[in-house]
Amino acid sequence: MKQPMWKKLACMGLIVTAAIVSGCGSGEKVAVVNYQTIAMKSPKVKAIEAQIETKNNEIASRLEAAQKQGLSQDELQSKFAEAQQEQAIFMQSKQNQVESMVSAQCQKIAKDKGYTIVLRNGMVPYGATDITDEVIAGLNQGSSSSETK
Structure with a gap:
């Protein structure tokens, strides 16, 4: 009886060792990107945020003008709903662009x-390379080349 138990333990040890060794050779290179840092440092992203702010101000001024026109409550609610929808669509398109x-x-x-893998910052506890600064530099290069075209 002792011999079969020994064989089982040895076999399980070999399986565990094989699993560990096969996982070590995968060679996955993981990078992370911090979107908050990009939003704070990238002039291109800041320009898109400025476009969003400009659109929001335009919509707000249109709503103010509509209120001053003396429209009925139903008409005002309709204009407000249209403005909200326009704002949401514009915001979504700019977020998709970024x-x-x-x-x-x-x-x-x-x-x-x-x-092989690039994830948002916070999704990887450790062991990944932060490429946020490289992304910002690439976005800046892209913005200067697209402005000259």
């Missing part, structure tokens, strides 16, 4: 540096 710019820059850096 997301696609950052994503494209992350893909370029990942390809150039051999990263």
